[in-house]
Amino acid sequence: MNAPLNPNLRSIRLHQEILSGGKLRDVFHQSLSTTHAQLLKIFQSKKSVAALDLVDSLRDFQVDINSQSPERQNRECGAGCSACCFTVAVDVTAIEAIACAEYLSSYVCSEEVAIIKQRLEKLTQRRRSMTAKQRKETKLRCGLLDDQGMCQIYPVRPLICAGVFSLDQDACNDAAEAVGKEEKFIPLDRPAKVGTMGISAALQQVLVKSKLDGNLYELNSAVLCALETDNAMQRFLHGEDIFRDAICTDAHSYPRKKKRAKLRRISPARIKNNERSA
């Protein structure tokens, strides 16, 4: 499954290392610039882009980058290994969430999709009832994992799920047990993860450049939104805010930025002043 167990701290540390230079920085920039150029071509040359095709292209870039990692021989990830799918959250772009929903609608029977939807609804309600701190510390089983421990959207799983490889399966199991209590070290294939971060950054940048929503959303809530929206990709490409009910994990682009700006305009000081003058 290859998803991150405690993505927040780990990603911050990797960001710091990328900024400080060296080989990881080169991997990140190479991945970012190559993917950025190719995605721009795709977005500019086609009026309507299919989410599943786009994710196929992203996967091709990712496989290419991942295969260049000097650590690739030491990975311990394998089919049915799913400790990393019991995690705090997986972040995705809108395109990735729409592709997951399209895959479910096209390749999974409607009875199963109804069961998955119920799981996604419960998880989203639960996360909504938590504080941001609780969300970062509570381990939840991904709603897209089946009872046999298999990912139900494996061919179109998010970039982060397909780009994080552990070099020690026991360390993953220990870390999964310790979520919320302590942070355990998991040796990762870092060049592969950094390459994936470059691809995700390129996708976010190209979306924003194309005046589309480039925010990151919590996976389960975002797939639920996409499943509940008819013609999700077309409506997304026309700028409709179809992810307004998803849990936003990184607000930096339209339309979340616009909403935050509106919220900022009503500052606590202004509310106090209004109360005094009322």
Ligand code: SF4
């Ligand atoms: S080894 Fe770790 S990261 Fe890899 S699939 Fe298993 S639990 Fe996930």
Ligand code: SF4
């Ligand atoms: S999308 Fe699939 S691989 Fe990713 S966390 Fe969920 S079940 Fe695991």
